[in-house]
Amino acid sequence: MKKTLILTTALTGMAFAASAQEVTVMSWGGAYTKSQVEAYHKPFTAETGIRVNSVDADNPATPIKAQVEAGNVTVDVADIELADAVRLCDEGLLEVIDHSALPPAPDGTPATEDFLAAAMVSDCAVPSIVWSTVVAYNTNNVSGTPTTLADFFDTATFPGKRGARKDPTSLLEMALMADGVPAGQVYDLLSTDAGVDRAFAKLDTIKSDVVWWEAGAQPPQLLADGEVVMSTAYNGRIFNAQLTEGQPFGIIWDGQILDFDLFVIPKGAPNKEEALKFISFSTDTQRLADQAAWISYGPARASSAPLVGLFNDGKTEMGPHMPTAPENLKNALANDFEFWADRKVELTERFNAWLLR
Template identity: 65%
Template sequence: MNNLLKTTALALALGGLAAGAASAESLTVVSWGGAYTKSQVEAYHKPYTEKTGVEIISADYNGGLAEVKAQVEAGNVTWDLIDVELSDAVRGCDEGLFEPLDPEMLPPAPDGTPATEDFLPGTLADCAITTIIWSTVYAYDDTKFPDEKPTTMADFFDVEKFPGKRALRKNPKATLEMALLGDGVPAEEVYELLETAEGRDRAFAKLDSIKDHIVWWEAGAQPPQMLADGEVVMATSYNGRVFNAVAVENKPFVIVWDGQIWDLDMWAIPTGAPNKERALDFIKFSTDTQRLADQASWISYGPARKSSVPLIGKHAVAGMDMLEHMPTAPDNFTNALQNDFEFWADYQDELNERFAAWLAQ
């Protein structure tokens, strides 16, 4: 929220008395910050402003529905467009927090294929349109392991073979799935097992085995920094954050794709957004074939359209070929697990409570 307040204050300071008039030609777009927001600014915001003259006011948040829910319920919505995970998109739609979106409005692929056929299966929701496919992975500092290297999720939990501190997100989502994957559970059986008391006990027992070696993180920028500072030797992280540290900052980090938890990020319009029509226009613009491919030249997140994939080229700064760094690249996708939003819709509150109690022990 601090970033949002800073952004709002800056906009007001720059706008002065003309703030009311400026808002008529602006769009407030909320996302996750860091390298990810930069990829959106370069691929979407700047070209859209150049085309339309509309100013994009970019703000950051840490995910979840609390802030948008507070705005909608207060009848004081200040955000026009928000980048959300699939689970929040579905839940927010069910709770009336997001506007319904018709995928028929989206532009077709260059060859005329309708958007509803061009977007990957499961990427178009009732209230949200997917832009990218990303994943939670773990990465290690290559300099810390001069001989044998970690290659599997089991290695993350093996502190005898690969000693050192590990960074984990302070949240049960993805953490519990990785615990079971690290304990030898096949990806296709993870959620079925997590639905049982035995499976949840097994996941927490696996976390117990490395609890003394865990450093917790809460914001996406933290894991690469923890690795860079030598605070940890391995860290779970969003794959794009690690890639950015390697490609742009030349860090000696290596991603282990085994057991990646992949997910979708989507555009959603808060109910009562002050610039709904402009937000709809921005969604159409930013999710066309070329724009999604353009974003992939800034960060290693896979575009949601099939027609965008052949257009993925080199990184805009580092010059490396990007396709092999995508979560969906065939070599990276052999033991991948999609985040099950229905599972988390059913068990989020219960597991948040248990996770908090476990942390406090």
């Protein structure tokens, strides 16, 4: 009887331990997090039994850096931008991930060859999406039809408030392109003092008209409420507002800044094994294609692209809405992650000082 009780108690404890498995994933909120919950979190729990706790931040790179440095890590997986992934990995704040252990493409192509090469630059991160920063506008509130990046800075022809992310990343590049600098010369110029001065001088021309935003869900709301007539924004957030809320928004693809988001594991994550399982599951070919049914961000695996089909409304073809659609790439600029990994701290300090002037 005693042995039976001990065995039953042990088995109950094992069952409880198994059911208690969990992973905490930090992302950016809004329509983007919803796309991850539908494409990754729910199927992952259904297949593994591991519960996914979803938490959001304006930029997950900031809190996970603070957690690791404080020795109090509560996040297992974070979704962060490429430049931040490179920087935090170099600083020793992220766990190294064995890319060769990731699932291959359906035809057997190794994951290391299937992921887009431009995003496979960090030993600590696994790419998930290609996205872009664009300029969006409310067709009901803007006079005329803006078509170029220069129109965002032209408050005489297109009067009204502008929304912009309270961060120099992408904004400085857009300022230079709007000032006539060809996309291919932006980073060479921005690497000089004269180039940085020119970018800030261009920003000076709209500074008094800018409403600053910090969270990706804010630009669609600012546009819908009429607080701004144009805003920089993440392309997927604008697409979702158009399709799911019927918002009368337009997108200016001219001068879009292409970027990647990647999954990382903070150093000292409490559930590292579960984190690795989650990342491996969420970045396989099918799952990355599934996310594109919820938001217009392109999958970071080549084998996922042919599987991208309709939006979850069952009728909208997603291809033309992707930042990587040929029509949208005519004057696009890929974010130079090395530039921002090296200069982010310095240029953010200058940006913050400029804001206070």
